Amino acid sequence: MENPYLPYPVRIDNITVETEDRNLKTFKFVFLNPEHEGRFKYTPGQFAELSIAGKGEIPIGIASAPTEKGFVCFTVNKVGLVSSHLHNMKVGDIMGIRGPLGNWYPWDQMEGKNVVIIGGGFAFTTLRSSIIYMLHPENRPKFKEITVVYGARGPGMLLYKDELAQWEQRKDINMHITVDSTNDSTWKYNVGFVPAITEKKITSAENAIAIVCGPPIMIKFTQPVLEKLGFPPERIILSLEMRMKCGIGICGRCNIGDKYVCKDGPVFSLAQLKTMPPEY
Amino acid sequence: MTTMLFSKDEWGQGLLAVGKSIKVFVPVKEGDFTAFQLLAEETVPDWAYQNTRMSPKSIVYPQSEGMFKYSLEEGDPEANIVKEAPKDYTLQAVVGIRPCDAHAFQIVKRNFDNEEFRDPWWVQRYEATTFVGLGCNEPCATCFCTSVGGGPFGKNGLDVILHDVGSRFLAEGLTAKGEDFLAGLTGGQAAGEKELGEAKDLEGWAGEKITAGISTDQLKNKVVTQLFNAPFWEDVAFSCINCGTCTYLCPTCWCFDIQDEVFGKKGDRIRNWDSCMMPLFTLHGSGHNPRDKKTQRVRQRFMHKLKYYVDKYGNGIQCSGCGRCVRFCPVNIDIRQVAELMNNY
Numbered sequence: 001m002e003n004p005y006l007p008y009p010v011r012i013d014n015i016t017v018e019t020e021d022r023n024l025k026t027f028k029f030v031f032l033n034p035e036h037e038g039r040f041k042y043t044p045g046q047f048a049e050l051s052i053a054g055k056g057e058i059p060i061g062i063a064s065a066p067t068e069k070g071f072v073c074f075t076v077n078k079v080g081l082v083s084s085h086l087h088n089m090k091v092g093d094i095m096g097i098r099g100p101l102g103n104w105y106p107w108d109q110m111e112g113k114n115v116v117i118i119g120g121g122f123a124f125t126t127l128r129s130s131i132i133y134m135l136h137p138e139n140r141p142k143f144k145e146i147t148v149v150y151g152a153r154g155p156g157m158l159l160y161k162d163e164l165a166q167w168e169q170r171k172d173i174n175m176h177i178t179v180d181s182t183n184d185s186t187w188k189y190n191v192g193f194v195p196a197i198t199e200k201k202i203t204s205a206e207n208a209i210a211i212v213c214g215p216p217i218m219i220k221f222t223q224p225v226l227e228k229l230g231f232p233p234e235r236i237i238l239s240l241e242m243r244m245k246c247g248i249g250i251c252g253r254c255n256i257g258d259k260y261v262c263k264d265g266p267v268f269s270l271a272q273l274k275t276m277p278p279e280y
Numbered sequence: 281m282t283t284m285l286f287s288k289d290e291w292g293q294g295l296l297a298v299g300k301s302i303k304v305f306v307p308v309k310e311g312d313f314t315a316f317q318l319l320a321e322e323t324v325p326d327w328a329y330q331n332t333r334m335s336p337k338s339i340v341y342p343q344s345e346g347m348f349k350y351s352l353e354e355g356d357p358e359a360n361i362v363k364e365a366p367k368d369y370t371l372q373a374v375v376g377i378r379p380c381d382a383h384a385f386q387i388v389k390r391n392f393d394n395e396e397f398r399d400p401w402w403v404q405r406y407e408a409t410t411f412v413g414l415g416c417n418e419p420c421a422t423c424f425c426t427s428v429g430g431g432p433f434g435k436n437g438l439d440v441i442l443h444d445v446g447s448r449f450l451a452e453g454l455t456a457k458g459e460d461f462l463a464g465l466t467g468g469q470a471a472g473e474k475e476l477g478e479a480k481d482l483e484g485w486a487g488e489k490i491t492a493g494i495s496t497d498q499l500k501n502k503v504v505t506q507l508f509n510a511p512f513w514e515d516v517a518f519s520c521i522n523c524g525t526c527t528y529l530c531p532t533c534w535c536f537d538i539q540d541e542v543f544g545k546k547g548d549r550i551r552n553w554d555s556c557m558m559p560l561f562t563l564h565g566s567g568h569n570p571r572d573k574k575t576q577r578v579r580q581r582f583m584h585k586l587k588y589y590v591d592k593y594g595n596g597i598q599c600s601g602c603g604r605c606v607r608f609c610p611v612n613i614d615i616r617q618v619a620e621l622m623n624n625y
Contacts, residue, residue, distance in 0.1 A: 001400040005347055005538075009361045032361075053350040053360045053549075054542045058565070080565035094360040216568075242570070243562050245538045248397045252535030253554070253561050255580075257504050258588035263396070277508040277583075279570050 004248050007051035007096025008036040013071060015091060020156030024122050025087055026063060026075045029097060040100060042066055043107065044129040045239065045267050048099030049247050050074060050086065058082040059244040059262065062100065063125040065132035067139070072097065075125045075159060101247040102266050105130055105211055105237060113209050114145040116202055118222055120194045120214025121152055124159050126239060127213055131167065140172060145208075149201060151178040151194040151218075155187055176201045195221040205230035211237045223270065233271035240266045240280055256280050282453040284468040285475055288327065291449050294465035295319055295375060303372035305339055307332055316374060327444065330420050331378050331602060335531030339374050340385065340405045341392075341553075347401070348549040352542065362549060367401065373410040373461060380425045382411045382437035384531030384600040390593050391534050410461045412451075413438040417482055419490050422603030424616060427493040429596050432486035443479040450479050494616045495623040496597050499590050502625065507587055508579070512621050517578035519611040524555035526605035526613075527581065532598050535561075556580050582618045 014028035027050075031037045042048075042062055049057040058080070064073035078087045089095070105126075115134065119127045127150075134143050148167070152158045158177065168175045168189075178190035178197045190197050194214065202225075210231050212222055219238065226236050242254035242261040249263030257276040259265065268276075286294065295304050299319045306325040308317040313333040314326050346365035353359055385406065392402035416423070416432035425431055435441055439458030443450040450471050453459040462468075527533040537554035540547055554561060557578075562571045571577050589598035599615065606614050 001398065001404060003364060003400050004397050005400075006364065007362060051362065052540075053362055054352055054540050054547045056540045056549075057538065077565075083565065096360075096362060241564065243564050245536070249394075250391060250397060250399055250534075251538070251551075251554070252391075252556070252584075255584070255588065257508070257583075258592040275505065277505055279508075279576065279580075 005098070005246065007049065007057075007098040008040060009033070010072075010095060010097050012089060012091050012093045012095070018075060018159045019122075020154075023078045024075055024159065025078075026073055026159075027086065028064075028071050028073050029095075030071050031097075032094070037070070040072065040097065042072075042100035043104035044133045045104035045126050046100040046102050047126070047247075047266060048072075048074070048097050048101055049244075050076070050082070051096035051098055052082055052085055052089075053095070055082045055085045057098065057245070058086075059101070059247060061126040061129075061239070061266075063128050065129045065136070067133055067136040075122065077122050098247065102262055103264065105267055106209070106269075110209050111142045113143065113207050114147070115143050116208050116210040117146070117148045117150075118194060118198055118210060118212045118214070119148070119150045120218035121157070122159060123213040123215065123239075124150055127211065128160055128163070130211065131173070135167075135170075135173060145174065146172065147174040147176070147202065149176045149178065149194055149198050151180065151192075151197065153180050154182050155179055155184055193221070194218050195225050198222055199225045199228075202229055205235070209235045209237065211239075213239050233274060234269050236270040238268055238270060238273065240268060242266075242280065282459055282462055283471045283476065284451050284462060285471040286449045286451060286465070286468045288447060288449060290467035291465075292325065294467055295325075296321065297466055298373070298461075298464050301371075303370055305336070305372065305374045307376045316377075319375075325376065327376060327414065329376075330416075330418060331381070331604070333529065333604070333608070335384065335529060335602065335604065336374050336377055336381050337384065337388070337531050339372065340409055341388075341402055341534070344550055344552045345401060346548050346550050347538070350547050350549075351545060352547055353545040365548070367404070369404045369408045371408050371410070373412055375412040376414040376442070377411055377438075378416060378602070379413050379432065379434035379436070379438065379441075380423070380430055380600040380602040381531050382413050383425070383430045383434060384437075384602070385411070386437040387532045387596075387598055387600060388534050390595070410439045410457050411437055412440040412442065412458070412461060414442045414444065415482065416486055417444055419486060420603055420607070422492065422606040423490050423601060424492045424494050424603060425601035426487060426490045428496070428599055428601040430601055431483075432490065433483045443482055445475055445478045445482065448475070450475050492603075492616060494599070494601065494619045496586065496590075496619060498623045499586055499597065499619075500594070502587065502622070504583075504587060504591065507622055507625060508583065510622070510625050512625070513575050513579045516582070516613065516618055516621070517575040520557075520574055520578050520613060521611060522557045522559075522574055522577065523610060524557040525608050525610065527555040527557055528553060529604040529608055531602055531604075532585070532600060556584070578613075582615065582622070585615070586619055586622055
């Protein structure tokens with residue numbers, strides 16, 4: 001019988017320190033058995049359990065895109081037992097990945113629409129996956145305008161700085177990078193909180209769908225801005241976090257009402273969330 | 281389907297013989313309580329018990345169970361790669377299980393064996409198990425199986441049902457698995473009209489003895505967010521000490537935790553029953569906890585059993601009416617009263 005709890009063995013192929021506080025690192029994994037890469041078929045928005053023998057598992061959003069072949073990437077914040085251990089591991093070390101898990105951003109619904117991506121802090125990981133996926137030449141024609149508002153506390157706290165700079169140069173994506181504040185006189189992008197920059201830069205909700213990922217405080221203040229712009233709750237998409245174990249809707253801890261964030265989520269529309277108990 | 285009559289001696293001998301080829305669990309007195317134990321030569325089954333203190337869920341779903349094993353030995357080419365822990369799925373029978381507890385396995389099955397995912401350990405152990413039920417001649421004062429789709433002689437989830445008719449058991453095969461079990465027993469004789477009549481009478485008397493009930497008819501029509509925000513949760517939770525007894529004793533509570541344990545250079549990934557009564561259950565790595573207050577956790581337990589499960593599966597509540605949580609709650613929280621509050625809200 002297939003065992004949904006059994007992780008695929010992987011090797012750490014590369015580690016990138018993303019932020020100046022060194023609390024966020026991106027881990028690039030290669031499957032030990034190439035056949036497993038084929039079985040790990042994911043869609044942007046999904047997550048996986050990173051599994052370390054002797055320590056446990058943590059649910060982390062997939063930061064790479066399905067258009068990037070030969071590896072998968074996860075950006076991990078150092079917060080607990082497993083993530084702290086992972087931060088101490090090195091290239092070549094063996095661990096496991098279990099997934100892909102959960103649902104994904106509503107790609108069917110997003111086709112033919114303007115896509116507004118709003119991210120804050122280190123919740124930009126599955127948004128990176130989404131941007132890479134949409135910018136792929138095969139996929140780009142499926143979407144109209146792509147607009148990104150991405151903010152962090154300061155310039156050193158932004159993820160994927162090199163890619164952000166590349167996207168800034170492109171004509172097929174509108175980037176609005178911002179920081180809460182900075183003393184850096186060479187900073188050439190926006191200064192201000194994500195909700196304020198959203199209000200300034202996003203002008204229309206027409207034929208648009210918004211994906212919002214960030215800390216609760218950012219989501220709380222961005223939501224009214226989007227509603228004021230005319231985004232109905234069905235077209236505001238959020239990705240939630242929750243303590244998880246099994247990742248497949250069986251162990252019982254990540255529920256919000258009768259939905260499991262691990263299996264029925266992590267992606268929910270604001271319209272869905274409004275029908276669910278506010279317990280997240 | 282076969283209906284056979286066994287003297288209790290004969291029944292005991294038959295089980296011992298069967299117990300040589302499969303694992304047979306029977307109710308046995310342990311101090312002031314009764315528990316299911318693996319039948320051995322010296323075992324004295326307690327066929328007059330009302331119900332076990334712990335539910336028999338552990339027979340299919342152990343309180344602690346190894347999932348994977350691994351080596352952390354440097355230089356071991358297989359180091360850090362988790363491997364499935366060896367499992368024993370020997371055929372087994374739980375004999376004397378009460379109908380409410382057999383019903384509970386059916387409630388739980390929807391979680392462990394669904395269209396998307398099948399929990400390999402639960403499913404394989406469940407499939408290896410024959411459920412031989414013992415109808416309740418003397419239900420407890422806290423029993424309310426009749427108002428949740430069961431009854432003292434309910435057959436849901438059973439392969440065989442026994443009627444205790446004085447010095448003898450009337451055994452009725454209900455499934456092919458149950459027929460096989462009965463066919464493997466020594467002794468027994470065909471039941472006559474008289475015994476069948478006695479059994480029918482027993483069912484009637486037992487049903488009348490259950491006077492407690494639970495109201496659930498309106499639950500599916502309630503708006504979940506309104507129930508969630510109902511004013512009575514603080515009162516319901518007021519006396520709760522978050523001990524988790526209700527969840528551990530409950531035959532329909534299935535939540536588990538996954539932990540790694542390492543001894544020297546060998547490790548195990550194990551799963552343990554967990555409880556929504558514990559604050560760690562939902563604590564995020566960041567420190568955020570969506571259910572950090574007692575009232576939130578108590579509400580979660582009742583909302584899960586009486587509303588979320590109802591909405592998710594459209595198949596009744598997540599409760600088989602065994603009454604253990606009512607009997608053993610140290611502060612007398614009573615699910616029947618909470619259901620009443622929710623149903624009438």
